Amino acid sequence: MNSTALSFDALERAVAALPDNGLSALRRAALEQLRRDGLPGAREEDWKYTELSSLIEIANNWLDQGAALPAPSMRAAPDAIDATWIRIANGQIDDDSITGLPDGISVKRLSDTVPELAPAGRLGDFNIALLHDGLHISIGQDVTLQRPLGIHVCDEAGDDSVSQVRINIDVAPGSVASFVEYQVSEGEADLYSNSVINLAVADGARADYVRIQNRHKRHNQTSHLTVGLGKDARLRHTSFDLGGRLVRNDLVVDIAQPGAEADFGGLYLVGDGQHIDNHTRVDHRVGPAVSNQEYRGILDGKARGVWNGKAIVHEGADGTDAQQSNHNLLLSRNAEIDAKPELEIYADDVKCSHGTTVGQLDEAALFYLRTRGLSRRDARRMLTRAFAQATIGRTPVEQLHDFLAGAVDSRLRELMHEGDQ
Amino acid sequence: MLQIKDLDASIGGTEILRGLSLDVSAGEVHAIMGPNGSGKSTLAQVIAGHSDYEVTSGTVTFKGEDLLELEPEERAREGIFLGFQYPVEIPGVNNAILLREAVNAKRRHQGLDDVDAFEFLKLAREKMAVLGMDPQFLNRGVNEGFSGGEKKRNEILQMAMLEPSLAILDETDSGLDIDALRAVAEGINALRSPDRAIILVTHYQRVLDYVEPDHVHVLSDGRIARSGDKTLALELEDKGYDWVREAASA
Ligand SMILES: Nc1ncnc2c1ncn2[C@@H]1O[C@H](COP(=O)(O)OP(=O)(O)OP(=O)(O)O)[C@@H](O)[C@H]1O
Ligand SMILES: [Mg+2]
Numbered sequence: 001m002n003s004t005a006l007s008f009d010a011l012e013r014a015v016a017a018l019p020d021n022g023l024s025a026l027r028r029a030a031l032e033q034l035r036r037d038g039l040p041g042a043r044e045e046d047w048k049y050t051e052l053s054s055l056i057e058i059a060n061n062w063l064d065q066g067a068a069l070p071a072p073s074m075r076a077a078p079d080a081i082d083a084t085w086i087r088i089a090n091g092q093i094d095d096d097s098i099t100g101l102p103d104g105i106s107v108k109r110l111s112d113t114v115p116e117l118a119p120a121g122r123l124g125d126f127n128i129a130l131l132h133d134g135l136h137i138s139i140g141q142d143v144t145l146q147r148p149l150g151i152h153v154c155d156e157a158g159d160d161s162v163s164q165v166r167i168n169i170d171v172a173p174g175s176v177a178s179f180v181e182y183q184v185s186e187g188e189a190d191l192y193s194n195s196v197i198n199l200a201v202a203d204g205a206r207a208d209y210v211r212i213q214n215r216h217k218r219h220n221q222t223s224h225l226t227v228g229l230g231k232d233a234r235l236r237h238t239s240f241d242l243g244g245r246l247v248r249n250d251l252v253v254d255i256a257q258p259g260a261e262a263d264f265g266g267l268y269l270v271g272d273g274q275h276i277d278n279h280t281r282v283d284h285r286v287g288p289a290v291s292n293q294e295y296r297g298i299l300d301g302k303a304r305g306v307w308n309g310k311a312i313v314h315e316g317a318d319g320t321d322a323q324q325s326n327h328n329l330l331l332s333r334n335a336e337i338d339a340k341p342e343l344e345i346y347a348d349d350v351k352c353s354h355g356t357t358v359g360q361l362d363e364a365a366l367f368y369l370r371t372r373g374l375s376r377r378d379a380r381r382m383l384t385r386a387f388a389q390a391t392i393g394r395t396p397v398e399q400l401h402d403f404l405a406g407a408v409d410s411r412l413r414e415l416m417h418e419g420d421q
Numbered sequence: 422m423l424q425i426k427d428l429d430a431s432i433g434g435t436e437i438l439r440g441l442s443l444d445v446s447a448g449e450v451h452a453i454m455g456p457n458g459s460g461k462s463t464l465a466q467v468i469a470g471h472s473d474y475e476v477t478s479g480t481v482t483f484k485g486e487d488l489l490e491l492e493p494e495e496r497a498r499e500g501i502f503l504g505f506q507y508p509v510e511i512p513g514v515n516n517a518i519l520l521r522e523a524v525n526a527k528r529r530h531q532g533l534d535d536v537d538a539f540e541f542l543k544l545a546r547e548k549m550a551v552l553g554m555d556p557q558f559l560n561r562g563v564n565e566g567f568s569g570g571e572k573k574r575n576e577i578l579q580m581a582m583l584e585p586s587l588a589i590l591d592e593t594d595s596g597l598d599i600d601a602l603r604a605v606a607e608g609i610n611a612l613r614s615p616d617r618a619i620i621l622v623t624h625y626q627r628v629l630d631y632v633e634p635d636h637v638h639v640l641s642d643g644r645i646a647r648s649g650d651k652t653l654a655l656e657l658e659d660k661g662y663d664w665v666r667e668a669a670s671a
Contacts, residue, residue: 368508368509369514371470371493371496373522373523373526373530374494375494378526382514386512387513389513390513
């Protein structure tokens with residue numbers, strides 16, 4: 001239970017006020033489900049460190065004030081990323097951005113399809129209940145996308161607001177596609193954005209997925225990404241959390257076919273007043289298959305980070321190779337990280353390992369750099385940057401590396417400046 | 422250039438240097454020899470400004486300034502270079518970038534503009550050629566996975582680029598093959614000039630055949646037990662350190 005409860009009467013009114021379309025029945029069902037289950041609370045193991053009550057408060061404020069979705073602002077995606085951009089602003093799909101897409105990509109509004117919405121926990125129900133509309137993106141069979149498909153999620157909070165994003169992505173057999181999810185927000189009011197994305201990578205297909213979250217420092221986000229992998233399918237995923245106040249990411253990878261390969265991970269830069277939580281779960285239902293995850297965190301000031309990586313090797317999933325690691329760099333004594341690897345193995349022939357480190361900057365290296373004339377601050381930054389580079393370097397869509405390096409640099413400069421004070 | 426007077430220094434409460442005095446003038450090469458654990462690296466680290474070492478008494482002046490007042494980076498920018506006995510591996514920090522940042526830190530201190538990227542690379546490649554280093558070493562992490570000898574050459578490369586007024590080379594000659602030793606010695610000799618000084622910490626006469634010292638000192642139990650000219654090194658090779666210790670206690 002949360003100390004703050006979602007106000008269901010107001011929620012019900014908001015659900016009823018949404019456009020009546022193909023989603024209406026699903027919304028009502030999700031609302032009822034939510035009424036029974038409630039939102040996740042701190043007594044639950046998976047939510048032990050991440051308290052949602054401040055988000056529920058924002059939701060209640062917004063619901064009380066009529067649950068308006070402000071008109072989408074017309075902010076452009078970053079030029080530096082060469083992608084075909086689809087835009088969702090304040091939870092509303094930009095129609096222009098989903099027309100005239102390159103061959104091989106088809107995009108439909110969920111309300112125009114008979115949507116199948118995979119369960120995504122109670123935040124998934126919250127998402128459906130308040131969903132204005134979502135997208136179904138399909139990459140056709142044996143298509144190789146030349147440019148990444150960009151998903152630009154932007155919110156502008158003039159008043160307290162809540163927005164929902166829901167996307168189903170299918171990558172058909174034999175296709176090769178990359179995706180860039182870019183989440184930003186601005187505005188001085190409070191904001192809570194909740195996204196649920198399902199990515200199905202069919203037999204022999206390959207998907208690269210890069211998530212970049214650089215929201216305003218007072219804005220909050222929960223995200224749920226589920227990836228299903230077909231036979232011999234491959235996922236390479238990296239996520240970057242640079243901004244935000246309270247951020248919770250759930251990544252669920254499901255391996256139900258042999259030969260699949262999943263490489264995922266991310267970098268979180270956490271400063272004063274930020275709380276960033278990455279929960280991952282990979283289910284190895286069959287073997288042979290490989291999963292490999294590496295998350296890195298840099299925390300300064302009174303930052304709070306959480307990493308929880310769960311790998312479940314189900315009975316009979318012989319030939320599984322599951323590796324996980326999490327490395328954290330604490331730049332201040334006040335920063336805190338809760339890191340927990342979890343391995344559950346019910347098969348015999350498996351190769352699994354995990355490693356978690358929490359450390360400070362290497363004093364010997366700092367001194368060495370200073371004897372070369374670098375100020376203490378520059379030396380610290382250089383070593384911190386090197387720590388982050390490991391994640392940038394393994395990010396799949398190579399054209400993003402420069403952009404990411406720039407974004408990480410400028411966030412680190414801010415972060416370490418805050419930390420100096 | 423460098424005056425050390427009655428220096429006492431300790432680490433973790435253990436006194437290592439006890440009343441060490443040394444005077445190094447511009448244009449000179451000093452060799453410091455001495456048994457393992459006698460305090461040679463301690464002296465080098467104290468001059469470079471390592472904060473683990475506590476100077477409990479004595480003075481160190483560099484170009485007339487109180488060196489002990491300065492941060493390590495300020496000492497570096499003023500022209501002090503320490504070639505580490507054990508150069509630190511820094512994975513993920515690009516060797517070329519560190520080299521350029523180091524050069525620029527010094528240039529900014531001197532009121533100069535940052536070095537031109539093209540000129541910088543050209544110069545670095547030239548110096549590397551002299552040292553017999555593959556230019557590929559520029560693209561690697563600082564000392565990351567370098568062999569012992571490669572690390573030492575990398576130290577000399579940094580020195581060559583930074584052109585310090587005082588270079589302290591802590592056993593930079595150890596672990597080098599014959600060709601590398603010659604190349605490193607050439608690098609050191611190239612730096613010799615009337616306005617620079619070099620302190621070579623070494624265990625071997627070999628390097629002194631190439632880089633002829635003006636003074637040779639024997640450090641023992643945290644102080645200079647004996648000083649002489651280059652013949653002292655030869656004598657040590659012959660007689661060992663016991664001879665110095667006996668003479669010192671006699
Ligand atoms: N943290 C420490 N605590 C206590 N003693 C220390 C510490 N660090 C170094 N020492 C001691 O200080 C002494 C001097 O060490 P130093 O490295 O200066 O010797 P050195 O003359 O350079 O020896 P070598 O020829 O082997 O390089 C040694 O006896 C060493 O064990
Ligand atoms: Mg030594």
